[in-house]
Amino acid sequence: MMKRSPIAVVGMAGIFPGAPDLPTYWHNIVSKFDANREVSPDRWVADAERMVNRTPAQDRAFHRRGCFVDPVAFDPTGFDLPPDLLQDLDPMVHLVLSVGRTAVSGPRPIRFNRKRAPVLRTTGVCPLIPHVVPA
Secondary structure, three states: OOOOOOOOOOOOOOOEOOEOOHHHHHHHHHOOOOOOEEOOHHHOOOOHHHHEOOOOOOOOEOOOEEOOOOOOOOOOOOOOOOHHHHHHOOHHHHHHHHHHHHHOOOOOOOOOOHHHOEEEEOOOOOOOEEEEOOO
């Protein structure tokens, strides 16, 4: 049998389709909100009529609808990295940094052993991936 250890959630945040934050996300779940919507025309690399194919095909979409995260305004201040490097990073990195900042911006514990505190993060539909917080 696995040994059970106490855990502490020291921060939580997220951005989801139809929900820019956790309170909206939980409200959407309770109210059975459907975040599925028509693909915005600016997301297609070509005419949508040409891109959608109901049978699987290379470089084609199966459907015109999906669940999308709205663009996030990234604020590069406060990160210990050169601002021009931060601006050039992939938008997914901007998303992860923004959500991470929100998660740890709440109340802080008085004593906190960083070496014993893994960080769990997930992006998209990836499984939770443990990351050790640097000391």
